[in-house]
Amino acid sequence: MTTTPSTPSVGRPLTRLEGEAKVTGLAPYAYEYALTDPLYLGPVLSTVARGRVSAVDTARAEELPGVRAVLTPANAERLADTEDREFAVLQSDEVSFRGQFVAAVVADTPETAREAAGLVDVAYETLAHDVTLTADHPRLYRPEEVNTGVEADTEQGDPDAALARAAVVVDRTYRTPMEHNNPMEPHTTVALWDEGGGRLTLYDSTQGAHPVRHTVAGVFGLDPERVRVVAPYVGGGFGSKGSAHAHNVLAAMAARAVPGRPVKFALTRQQMFSLVGYRTPTIQRLRLGADRDGRLDAVVHDVVEQTSKIKEFAEQSGVCTRMMYAAPHRRTTHRLAPLDAPIPFWMRAPGEAPGMYALESAMDELAHECGVDPVELRLRNEPPVDPSTGEPWSDRALVRCLREGAERFGWHGRDPAPGARREGDWLVGTGVASAMYPHMVNPGSVAEIRYGEDRRYHVGIGAADIGTGALTALTQIAADALGRPLSEVVVSIGDTDLPEASVAGGSSGTTSWGAALVAAARVFRAEHGEAPAPGASARGTAPEDTATPGYSQYSFGAHFVEARVHADTGEIRVPRMLGLFSVGRVVNPRTARSQFLGGMVMGLSMALYEQSVVDPAFGHVVNHDLAQYHVAVHADVSGLEADWLEGEDPHAGPLGSRGVGEIGIVGTAAAVANACHHATGVRVRNLPLTPDLFL
Numbered sequence: 001m002t003t004t005p006s007t008p009s010v011g012r013p014l015t016r017l018e019g020e021a022k023v024t025g026l027a028p029y030a031y032e033y034a035l036t037d038p039l040y041l042g043p044v045l046s047t048v049a050r051g052r053v054s055a056v057d058t059a060r061a062e063e064l065p066g067v068r069a070v071l072t073p074a075n076a077e078r079l080a081d082t083e084d085r086e087f088a089v090l091q092s093d094e095v096s097f098r099g100q101f102v103a104a105v106v107a108d109t110p111e112t113a114r115e116a117a118g119l120v121d122v123a124y125e126t127l128a129h130d131v132t133l134t135a136d137h138p139r140l141y142r143p144e145e146v147n148t149g150v151e152a153d154t155e156q157g158d159p160d161a162a163l164a165r166a167a168v169v170v171d172r173t174y175r176t177p178m179e180h181n182n183p184m185e186p187h188t189t190v191a192l193w194d195e196g197g198g199r200l201t202l203y204d205s206t207q208g209a210h211p212v213r214h215t216v217a218g219v220f221g222l223d224p225e226r227v228r229v230v231a232p233y234v235g236g237g238f239g240s241k242g243s244a245h246a247h248n249v250l251a252a253m254a255a256r257a258v259p260g261r262p263v264k265f266a267l268t269r270q271q272m273f274s275l276v277g278y279r280t281p282t283i284q285r286l287r288l289g290a291d292r293d294g295r296l297d298a299v300v301h302d303v304v305e306q307t308s309k310i311k312e313f314a315e316q317s318g319v320c321t322r323m324m325y326a327a328p329h330r331r332t333t334h335r336l337a338p339l340d341a342p343i344p345f346w347m348r349a350p351g352e353a354p355g356m357y358a359l360e361s362a363m364d365e366l367a368h369e370c371g372v373d374p375v376e377l378r379l380r381n382e383p384p385v386d387p388s389t390g391e392p393w394s395d396r397a398l399v400r401c402l403r404e405g406a407e408r409f410g411w412h413g414r415d416p417a418p419g420a421r422r423e424g425d426w427l428v429g430t431g432v433a434s435a436m437y438p439h440m441v442n443p444g445s446v447a448e449i450r451y452g453e454d455r456r457y458h459v460g461i462g463a464a465d466i467g468t469g470a471l472t473a474l475t476q477i478a479a480d481a482l483g484r485p486l487s488e489v490v491v492s493i494g495d496t497d498l499p500e501a502s503v504a505g506g507s508s509g510t511t512s513w514g515a516a517l518v519a520a521a522r523v524f525r526a527e528h529g530e531a532p533a534p535g536a537s538a539r540g541t542a543p544e545d546t547a548t549p550g551y552s553q554y555s556f557g558a559h560f561v562e563a564r565v566h567a568d569t570g571e572i573r574v575p576r577m578l579g580l581f582s583v584g585r586v587v588n589p590r591t592a593r594s595q596f597l598g599g600m601v602m603g604l605s606m607a608l609y610e611q612s613v614v615d616p617a618f619g620h621v622v623n624h625d626l627a628q629y630h631v632a633v634h635a636d637v638s639g640l641e642a643d644w645l646e647g648e649d650p651h652a653g654p655l656g657s658r659g660v661g662e663i664g665i666v667g668t669a670a671a672v673a674n675a676c677h678h679a680t681g682v683r684v685r686n687l688p689l690t691p692d693l694f695l
């Protein structure tokens, strides 16, 4: 940036530019586009977990007035690419999990579609199924790699020997349950083929228009240019919308069966519990070997998780332990049990969220064993360089987050003895945990800038704003990169007709797309100067090495929690949470703070409530709605404070910023569990922390 206007836009706490359109109902979500003569899709989901569809009787459904088509494995079109079995919708009679698509109805109204779907009579040949994860599952295997493309197992030094000679050993197993993404807006797609059948448009609720285009184009054997995905407004996304799923394919197939008519398909809340991914349950064994002062000599983190038999997803839960603390001897492993279960996928901070729950719980147990303050224990194990790579840290500020967070929270002076503080019927305790999240940057996003007749800079990039404030942040970044006031910049996102952009995932969006905006602004200013003629335009691409190579780049944070556990009922209340984070430069303090708070509330939710209960007899999630799948609500949150260290990361990219979307949920559940232990003396090693476990 050669010049910036006297008042830079980056760093200002702007409200969301699209906020008014959203709250007044003017911003269309995927289901709401006013299309001509839409039809509606009603899916039929398998009622067995494993087997074969032996017969489908569609007669009663077809007789219902208003039914336009019934798709079954027998009549559905053959897809071009069926290798990824998540997308091989209706391509065979095989049933691989309960809740899989086995048929679909297209009808004039959503009510008719739903009724007709209920009239499709599916007969099954049922086979024995296995939907239960156990630590010694007979089919456990080591995946080739885990999510984010890193190795499944690592080993440094001789951890077994180090554990054998350690003065203090913590050897504990922690469990986290299956959890489901529940964005306010369910996964929704509206599919429309053009008259010739050669071009497909999807109005989709997604974290990545271009990624959905590439997947759907591949499945249908189309040039990606022939698939347009439109998603400017999205009602929340926590990872499950980071990829296309089977419903996109089904809607597109259904629309092809009714030429010229758009087909609208919004999954119900219940249907989302089998079709769009979930956080795998985990069984994590942590072994820490330390001296009596709590200095780690060995760390071993062995992870067992589940995946689906038809598609592998390996959550990287042990990866955080590779870099978090100094210890010369360490090992991390991941093993998967392939089950007759739906396909797991991303859910906010996949890997770090469950992994740091286990590691930070074990660290609290070690502090207790050694009689060392839990904050001090972490300071004693601070690694000078990344222990997994030997690289220098770009900006490791964990110590500051812990120290300054402890001051602000009023940590010091606590009686370390569990169960020492009682106020009336409530046992009161405090807990701490570290947070971390890798600085992820996706290369290759492209931005275009065109100077309009209206004397404004029109910036286009196919990025996604899932409710985070990305559009606002990108407008701030573009304004500064162009050296113009905010009022002269209009950014458009969420459409594959705009230049290619990476997924809104891994907390990478602002950095990755922002780098493209900065690159495009540089080109524009070099080519057209500061007084461009209307019509002037330029494009720029985010470079491969947006982040400086050779540095280990992570965001860090510290969570401090006060918990109260009722002495008679075990009810848990969390009156105070403080998260202090280090994320480099903050582009928009208002929306960033909102991300931290949202992550912390989701972490509280993970600690106290979230749990998908699978019925082993039938293989489905029993509590598949928001009445029974509990999430933290306003009444659960009282004193909630999120803040960050000022500064920028000189190696993070042109903005000096790292992601803010996911770190808020990392470590939070451990801080809550540690506070509950401090309050009661009861150490619960599985989530969620239900009241009965404290009695």
Ligand code: MOS
Pocket: 207, 237, 238, 239, 240, 242, 346, 347, 348, 349, 350, 504, 505, 506, 507, 662
């Ligand atoms: Mo986030 S789970 O990477 O969308």
